[in-house]
Amino acid sequence: MRSFFITLVSILIIISQSVYAFEYLQPLPDKPIFPDNNLQTEEKITLGKQLYFDPRLSLKGDVSCNTCHNLAAGGDDDGAVFNMADRKIKRSAPSLWNVAYLSTYFWDARAESLEVQALEHLFDPKIMDMGSSAFLESRLKSIPGYVIAFSKAFPNEKITTENIAMALSAFERTLIAHDSRYDQYIKGNKSALNEKEKRGLNLFKNKGCLGCHFGVNFAGPAPGPALKMGDAFYELMPTIRGSNYESKYNFLDDQGVYHHTLDEEHRLFWRVPPLRNIADTAPYFHNGAVKNLHEAVRVMDRVQFNYGVNEQEVDDIVSFLKTLTGIYPPMTLPRLPETEGATLIN
Amino acid sequence: MRSFFITLVSILIIISQSVYAFEYLQPLPDKPIFPDNNLQTEEKITLGKQLYFDPRLSLKGDVSCNTCHNLAAGGDDDGAVFNMADRKIKRSAPSLWNVAYLSTYFWDARAESLEVQALEHLFDPKIMDMGSSAFLESRLKSIPGYVIAFSKAFPNEKITTENIAMALSAFERTLIAHDSRYDQYIKGNKSALNEKEKRGLNLFKNKGCLGCHFGVNFAGPAPGPALKMGDAFYELMPTIRGSNYESKYNFLDDQGVYHHTLDEEHRLFWRVPPLRNIADTAPYFHNGAVKNLHEAVRVMDRVQFNYGVNEQEVDDIVSFLKTLTGIYPPMTLPRLPETEGATLIN
Numbered sequence: 001m002r003s004f005f006i007t008l009v010s011i012l013i014i015i016s017q018s019v020y021a022f023e024y025l026q027p028l029p030d031k032p033i034f035p036d037n038n039l040q041t042e043e044k045i046t047l048g049k050q051l052y053f054d055p056r057l058s059l060k061g062d063v064s065c066n067t068c069h070n071l072a073a074g075g076d077d078d079g080a081v082f083n084m085a086d087r088k089i090k091r092s093a094p095s096l097w098n099v100a101y102l103s104t105y106f107w108d109a110r111a112e113s114l115e116v117q118a119l120e121h122l123f124d125p126k127i128m129d130m131g132s133s134a135f136l137e138s139r140l141k142s143i144p145g146y147v148i149a150f151s152k153a154f155p156n157e158k159i160t161t162e163n164i165a166m167a168l169s170a171f172e173r174t175l176i177a178h179d180s181r182y183d184q185y186i187k188g189n190k191s192a193l194n195e196k197e198k199r200g201l202n203l204f205k206n207k208g209c210l211g212c213h214f215g216v217n218f219a220g221p222a223p224g225p226a227l228k229m230g231d232a233f234y235e236l237m238p239t240i241r242g243s244n245y246e247s248k249y250n251f252l253d254d255q256g257v258y259h260h261t262l263d264e265e266h267r268l269f270w271r272v273p274p275l276r277n278i279a280d281t282a283p284y285f286h287n288g289a290v291k292n293l294h295e296a297v298r299v300m301d302r303v304q305f306n307y308g309v310n311e312q313e314v315d316d317i318v319s320f321l322k323t324l325t326g327i328y329p330p331m332t333l334p335r336l337p338e339t340e341g342a343t344l345i346n
Numbered sequence: 347m348r349s350f351f352i353t354l355v356s357i358l359i360i361i362s363q364s365v366y367a368f369e370y371l372q373p374l375p376d377k378p379i380f381p382d383n384n385l386q387t388e389e390k391i392t393l394g395k396q397l398y399f400d401p402r403l404s405l406k407g408d409v410s411c412n413t414c415h416n417l418a419a420g421g422d423d424d425g426a427v428f429n430m431a432d433r434k435i436k437r438s439a440p441s442l443w444n445v446a447y448l449s450t451y452f453w454d455a456r457a458e459s460l461e462v463q464a465l466e467h468l469f470d471p472k473i474m475d476m477g478s479s480a481f482l483e484s485r486l487k488s489i490p491g492y493v494i495a496f497s498k499a500f501p502n503e504k505i506t507t508e509n510i511a512m513a514l515s516a517f518e519r520t521l522i523a524h525d526s527r528y529d530q531y532i533k534g535n536k537s538a539l540n541e542k543e544k545r546g547l548n549l550f551k552n553k554g555c556l557g558c559h560f561g562v563n564f565a566g567p568a569p570g571p572a573l574k575m576g577d578a579f580y581e582l583m584p585t586i587r588g589s590n591y592e593s594k595y596n597f598l599d600d601q602g603v604y605h606h607t608l609d610e611e612h613r614l615f616w617r618v619p620p621l622r623n624i625a626d627t628a629p630y631f632h633n634g635a636v637k638n639l640h641e642a643v644r645v646m647d648r649v650q651f652n653y654g655v656n657e658q659e660v661d662d663i664v665s666f667l668k669t670l671t672g673i674y675p676p677m678t679l680p681r682l683p684e685t686e687g688a689t690l691i692n
Contacts (some may be wrong), residue, residue: 073681342628
């Protein structure tokens with residue numbers, strides 16, 4: 001991972017250096033920026049979709065990417081943490097909708113690309129648990145349909161672990177929910193939000209939320225001329241210590257970025273999470289400890305600002321946040337290539 | 347469950363009583379017979395599809411019907427038994443493709459309809475674990491999209507456990523893979539099978555397989571004028587005792603129908619399983635102990651007939667069995683109705 005992290009202070013420098021006009025409130029661009037080393041092709045996307053839905057990418061054949069990042073729903077699961085008995089994962093599955101507009105991945109920003117994120121999950125013993133590249137590649141090479149699909153998507157390289165991650169990422173970059181009512185509003189349709197939602201937007205600005213949750217994904221700067229992929233935008237949470245929420249929601253148990261950098265200054269720092277489609281991704285926070293959006297807003301006010309927003313204001317902000325839900329594109333279920341008359345799962 | 351079971355002996359009586367011409371080899375009819383108390387409607391099917399893919403039908407929100415009966419694949423999973431650590435299930439998930447043509451459900455034929463099958467799974471502590479009808483109904487009533495969808499599908503009754511099972515079953519009765527090469531052949535296209543596959547079909551007849559695996563689904567008689575829903579067609583397996591396969595594949599551990607009837611005469615009796623799409627549903631047998639179709643054919647020959655089929659014959663029979671794979675219809679992924687800003691999963 002790149003060592004260059006960005007916080008709220010340094011973002012001002014980046015903004016001033018940007019050759020592009022900077023806007024705190026931005027609509028979702030039609031297309032994200034695709035990485036030069038993994039440009040989109042139909043063949044890659046088709047293959048990536050099969051892989052995404054294929055439980056054979058897990059050792060026991062019991063979970064696919066879609067198990068926790070459910071594309072029939074908000075791109076995540078509904079549980080606090082992945083709650084199968086043999087897989088105690090301490091962080092909540094983030095949504096995969098609109099991930100192409102992010103510069104880093106995981107709650108602690110430890111992956112600089114979707115490709116790196118996919119590779120980690122494929123071999124994480126608590127997630128896909130595929131053991132080794134050799135094992136993963138050997139399994140997919142046993143599936144005739146994949147041999148064909150990989151040869152189309154990657155003509156010279158065929159089935160490699162890197163190509164698996166590339167195909168998955170190419171598919172994931174198509175997961176975009178456009179045209180939320182917020183987008184319609186920000187593009188000029190002033191009647192797309194009602195009065196309550198507009199009050200919520202103003203509170204979202206004036207109460208400081210927008211200080212971190214800005215830009216196309218409300219997650220800080222998106223990759224582009226001013227920001228390279230892998231540059232993380234992160235913040236301290238909780239900033240204001242001592243509230244009851246700390247123990248109620250176990251906010252001090254997981255120290256965030258610190259766990260992978262081991263830098264004391266990173267304790268309790270987290271990537272600023274995106275807010276698009278937030279109404280469809282309960283529960284909230286890295287540990288999924290907060291079950292509803294009203295409470296999430298109360299918590300953020302208390303631990304980041306301590307303004308003491310009242311319940312009317314909380315409700316207005318939630319109304320605004322619900323306008324960030326885009327239109328999910330229709331999706332066909334892929335057909336998974338078969339191994340006729342045999343199973344690859346032990 | 348109806349107490350009327352049919353075995354190979356009594357089937358002859360049924361056949362002779364049938365007003366319809368009886369054929370051992372039959373193509374898949376265009377449509378199955380729908381039960382009078384749950385006729386198909388678009389509204390029920392649409393709702394049933396959402397329910398089928400919705401993990402919120404399980405207590406912990408971690409599995410949907412599609413988790414084990416994967417419609418992106420052969421309608422089953424690839425594992426021997428559902429292998430998540432906290433759910434040790436002793437029988438393999440059967441395919442849901444073409445289930446509308448069956449007269450009973452589960453390996454031991456204990457459910458007389460898909461509706462009964464669904465109800466059992468919803469409350470099985472090892473599967474969906476929903477605890478009670480009140481809990482299940484209360485959860486679905488909390489999802490605004492389901493309130494609307496149920497009021498369309500069941501205008502006077504709304505969200506009841508019985509209606510959940512009815513909608514699921516209506517959707518499942520649409521899961522039909524038509525037009526296998528076998529169907530084309532049996533309808534008159536004699537070039538639909540090659541010479542090897544035709545040899546396999548002849549062996550399938552002449553070696554006795556067709557004695558039990560006959561009819562539209564190769565599972566015995568289908569419901570119709572001669573057979574009521576709930577009438578089970580079952581057989582003893584293993585019939586010829588003493589082979590090494592008994593211990594190798596643990597065929598004596600699970601005594602089949604006996605476990606629910608407690609009738610000594612039902613020890614080791616099993617519903618004759620359907621063979622359509624069999625090449626896509628490895629592993630095989632009730633406990634999923636046999637990983638490939640060649641071995642499954644060897645086992646069946648040894649434990650049911652002991653003819654001693656040779657490897658060429660096994661390979662021919664497998665070639666024929668692979669022609670039973672139909673064309674899976676394209677399917678869109680449903681959108682699951684959301685609970686905006688909240689999760690229902692604890």
